Amino acid sequence: QLQLQESGPGLVKPSETLSLTCTVSGGSIRSGNSYWAWVRQAPGKGLEWIGRIYFGGSTRYNPSLNNRVTISIDTSNNEFSLNLSSATAADTAVYYCARLSMSYQGSGNEINWFDPWGQGTLVTVSS
Amino acid sequence: DVQLTQSPSLLSASVGDRVTITCRASQGISTFLAWYQQKPGKAPKLLIYAASTLRSGVPSRFSGSGSGTEFTLTISSLQPEDFGTYHCQQLNGYPLTFGGGTKVEFK
Numbered sequence: 001q002l003q004l005q006e007s008g009p010g011l012v013k014p015s016e017t018l019s020l021t022c023t024v025s026g027g028s029i030r031s032g033n034s035y036w037a038w039v040r041q042a043p044g045k046g047l048e049w050i051g052r053i054y055f056g057g058s059t060r061y062n063p064s065l066n067n068r069v070t071i072s073i074d075t076s077n078n079e080f081s082l083n084l085s086s087a088t089a090a091d092t093a094v095y096y097c098a099r100l101s102m103s104y105q106g107s108g109n110e111i112n113w114f115d116p117w118g119q120g121t122l123v124t125v126s127s
Numbered sequence: 128d129v130q131l132t133q134s135p136s137l138l139s140a141s142v143g144d145r146v147t148i149t150c151r152a153s154q155g156i157s158t159f160l161a162w163y164q165q166k167p168g169k170a171p172k173l174l175i176y177a178a179s180t181l182r183s184g185v186p187s188r189f190s191g192s193g194s195g196t197e198f199t200l201t202i203s204s205l206q207p208e209d210f211g212t213y214h215c216q217q218l219n220g221y222p223l224t225f226g227g228g229t230k231v232e233f234k
Binding site for chain 2: 060
């Protein structure tokens with residue numbers, strides 16, 4: 001059974017880089033039918049997609065984060081990472097990693113969904 | 128960006144009730160929509176993808192329908208374990224976006 005686990009500092013100072021790692025177990029991060037993604041949820045707010053990476057290294061990011069995001073992948077350790085630079089209090093949130101699964105409909109269209117998710121880790125940006 | 132509007136934002140219902148949550152997209156997204164359930168302090172869990180495909184292991188009282196700009200999640204007979212917040216998500220294009228959530232509470 002595939003499982004994901006986030007790790008990293010729970011407290012980051014303003015202007016510094018927020019860094020998290022997601023370790024994948026129970027399956028290979030090289031799976032051809034998976035992207036690997038980060039999602040966050042500020043306290044009391046909704047979900048916000050941050051970005052995703054494929055094992056080959058291709059990435060897509062949310063433009064709302066103003067080019068502050070970098071997602072990388074380490075296939076030898078079956079993990080992927082998030083770096084969010086120039087952190088501010090607005091980046092305080094629970095950060096989730098998740099598999100973005102892909103499949104194909106009969107029409108040839110790619111369909112996607114997030115499953116499973118990691119348990120989440122709270123990161124607070126404060127001095 | 129595709130904006131998703133969920134209604135209602137808060138739903139109070141009783142055990143056994145039929146419950147319907149709506150998700151409206153700001154532009155057509157075909158059937159590239161997923162639904163998640165989230166309990167307090169926990170990660171979201173997938174219920175439905177491709178608008179109407181039930182994830183394996185999810186009770187059959189959950190169902191999804193819709194295409195284009197209007198989607199619904201229906202719980203045919205609300206159970207005590209169904210409390211929580213429900214989120215829709217569009218996966219038609221980037222950036223991927225979520226609705227604001229619908230909190231289901233018991234009367």
